[in-house]
Amino acid sequence: MVAFSKLFWLAVAFASSVYAKSSTGDSVLVIVEPKKRDDYNIFFDGLREKGYELTFRSPRADSPVLIEDDVPNFSHVVLFASESKSFAKDISPQSLVTLLNQNTNLLIALSTKQTPLTSLAAEFSLTPAPPGTPLISYFPERSDAPNVIPISIPKTHSQIITANTAPVWYSGTSFALGNNPLLVPILSAPAHAFAAEVDGGSADSLVDAAEKGGEGLWAGSQLGVVAGFQARTGARIVWTGGVEMFSDEYAQKEVAKGVPSGNKQFAQDTAAWAFQESQVLRIDKIEHHKLNATAPSEQYTINDQLIYTAYISKFNPDKGTWQPYSGLKDLQLEFTMLDPHVRVALPADKGTPGKYSVQFRAPDRHGVFKFIVDYKRKGLTHLFSSTTVPVVPPRHDGYPRFLSAAWPYYIGAISTSVGFFLFSTIWLAGEIKEVKKGKGHKAE
């Protein structure tokens, strides 16, 4: 029995090493209208190829539930039912936030219609454009409707999307990005795009909006169409304004003659980031010790030379393993007692991959200190490590003794003692002989 279970786990380990997968799990719940399920086959097949297990659910179906016995049933949830106004009881904004708190990743599509999810987006510092106003652009000139827009991916964008991806087709609403530091813009609207009613919207209404000083005018590249949000638990959520960009139709549509659109690649890259495949880091372990020592000390003395080392790994989705990662250039270490007394760069060690090490002098201050590595960058998993160590003043025998500068004091103290000794001797010797003898001696 034991041998069998061992074999089983070996097989499981082998299987998981063959298939690439997320760093948090393989199970995906896709909430989509059954009618539209086949519209996204290319996207879903791409996920299956990577090793995800997809479960489908209609927005109003009662099962499978998102959270059972307070435990999330799935590692990732894709919400493509962007136009549904009513959902089953357990699919609510509150339950989605609960999922995020329990490290479940979400991929949520909005639409131009007002749904419960529209108001949830505001909680993530996104302000969706008013209902019924899709993103519209008349450039470049094309045969498609003005609300079907090719968006080219900027080269200097975040590392979430593969470089040199072809422009993607987009159709849907847009949102303004707040200044929440946890927000990660993935794709912005083109500079010449704006949000307006596609048919009823007249040029006059646009001019009116512009005259109001831009208030009410939704336009330009500050609008986002796809945005990520990394919660403090590490869970990720991706918001997109239009679910069509994941569809088979757009994946197969050409952006120029003979150039297929980048939608397929973009959808997979976005999902890879959302499902914690790409840009996922962790601190494997940290070490600290005195210079010329190997083991960590129970406590350090002020002005000690300390060496701090952190080992950082990045998840490799191709192999499904964690690999040492030396690519962080701006890592910092803080040695903190309320305030950072020391803040130094923590550079990568050239010899060992994934090793970041620094030597520094402990401050001339005793107290309870912390080694803190706090690395928060947009798009990357937040790294945080805090290790508490006491820093004590030197022990009574830890000070330098008998300094040359103090010799006058030593001589002073010694001469006082010698003087006292001589004084006592002469005093006692002279007492017997009375004052006369002393007198004569002094006179001479």
Next chain:
Amino acid sequence: MATKSTQQKSQSPFQSLWKAYNEGTSDRLKFVDSFLLFLMLSGIVQFVYCVLVTNYPFNAFLAGFSSTVGQFVLTASLRSQVNPDNQNEFKEVSPERAFADFALGSIVLHFFVYNFLG
């Protein structure tokens, strides 16, 4: 009478003071005074060194300086107790008893000084 005549002869009050001291003080007290003078000079030297050069390590300065001060105080009290002029005030304290007090106090003082010095 002898002091009076010398006072008249000399011009400077310091000289007369010095002469009066020389002639009117017993040798034993002069011996004590010389020790006091030595302690005072030693203390001044250490204090000047501390102010002008360095007070590091401060514990050594405190030990060295306070040993001279403490010894000075103890010696000064010995002097007042063995001075024959003060016999009326220290009737029950014999010079031997005074010296024993002085020696014991000094030994305790030096014990603390050396503990503090290093």
